[in-house]
Amino acid sequence: MALFGTDGVRGLANGILTADLALSLAQATAVVLGQGRIATARRATGKRLTAVIARDPRVSGQFLSAAVEAGLASSGVDVLDAGTLPTPAAAYLIGDVDADFGVMISASHNPAPDNGIKIFARGGVKLPDAVEQRIEEAMAGEKLRPTGGDVGRVTRFSDAEDRYVLHLLGSLPHRLDGLHVVLDCAHGAASGVSPETFRNAGARVTVIGADPDGLNINDGVGSTHLDKLAAEVVRVGADVGIAHDGDADRCLAVDASGAVVDGDQIMAILAVAMKQRGRLHQNTLVATVMSNLGLHRAMADNGIHVETTGVGDRYVLERMNEGNYSLGGEQSGHVIMSAFATTGDGLLTGLHLCAEMARQRKTLAELASVMTVFPQVLINVTGVDRSRVGDDEVVQDAVAAATARLGLSGRVLLRASGTEPLVRVMVEASTADVAAEVAERLADVVRERLAL
Secondary structure (H helix, E strand, O other), X not given: OOOOEOOEEEEEEOOOEOHHHHHHHHHHHHHHHOOOHHHHHHHHOOOOEEEEEEEOOOOHHHHHHHHHHHHHHOOOEEEEEEEEOOHHHHHHHHHHOOOOEXXXXXXXXXXXXXXXXXXXXXXXXXXXXXHHHHHHHHOOOOOOOOOHHHOOOEEXXXXXXXXXXXXXXXXXXXXXXXXXXXXXXOOOOOOOHHHHHHHHOOOEEEEEOOOOOOOOXXXXXXXXXXXXXXXXXXXXXXOEEEEOOOOOOOOEEEOOOOOEEOHHHHHHHHHHHHHHOOOOHHHEEEEEOOOOHHHHHHHHHOOOEEEEEOOOHHHHHHHHHHHOOOEEEOOOOOEEEOOOOOOOOHHHHHHHHHHHHHHHOOOHHHHHOOOOOOOEEEEEEEOEOHHHOOOOHHHHXXXXXXXXXXXXXXXXXXXXXXXXXXXXXXXXXXXXXHHHHHHHHHHHHHHHHHEO
């Protein structure tokens, strides 16, 4: 089974993800990423490689980050330990200090017992699949074992948070003065830096979910649990609520009434605003196949082209890089603004969303009205052979019939999950009843035809 998934190495800490594995993975990373042209030239001048490491506040992050640091330093890599910071902060800092690569210890929106290791290349970009495969293979090979003064040093990256905050503030097109923002930090990596940044941007800030104890990350709070944020926005009469996940690479929002504004709606708002300001390269937005049909309609109405990719922010970023596009993301709240970030950044997204409210002097509900959300039903069909979903004629005929029935007022998407043994049936339609009916019929066909 492959070690790397769609977003690094992830699993139960001290179960799948042990200190031994983290140590070996770090040593292999030093071998593979130390072979690049710039790294080789740096070593030729007698300089050691440098890596930035950060983590979210999960208690297991302490021993995993120690293991990664030991693996890197024992391989002759100098480590800058940035402590607890969001994933996008780590990615930004790699480029900011011209480090050779970086490592983030986090399992994002997963529960506290899980953890993960994400590796970023020079410039803070995610690794291609081929490089991840080389690292995995290198774990069984010879390690770098320098001695004496050639071993790496581990140093506290003392101004890491300040650098990141200044970067975020410098990206804003407008200050947030006059806005009352409720932040839900998911008891995660943004618990310290997000409230500080929003206050420095001029907002009045109320904070929930910002008391991490190492075990409560994502527990009933954050971008996967929006009820508390919505209730708090209404209770205090705030203008907007912003929710992060555990490592703060996502942003979802709620308006003043407590209504959810998802990643598609956020992208629609930012795309239109960026086009108006001449900042939307080639008038193009990059989204995944899971994005709502309403997003496509709204972009067409505003003269914006939508490029579509497979599910996963890494595939969004690949398409953005290929086409030199400036905005892309996912319905889940991973939004990439390439002028300021190499990955999804929940703080950056939330700040720019609020900046548009302040700049245009509109409520979030008014801005979100640019897009009409089509009712969407998603059914996960378990106990089936997901590998056959694209080949079974009866299933494909059912999809074609459902697509013909919906016409231009809906769409159908069947896909095998890349991480779980199931098939996802997604249907969008003009009404929730129609979407549910079509989705259930398709799910029944999948269960009957692909049953294990």
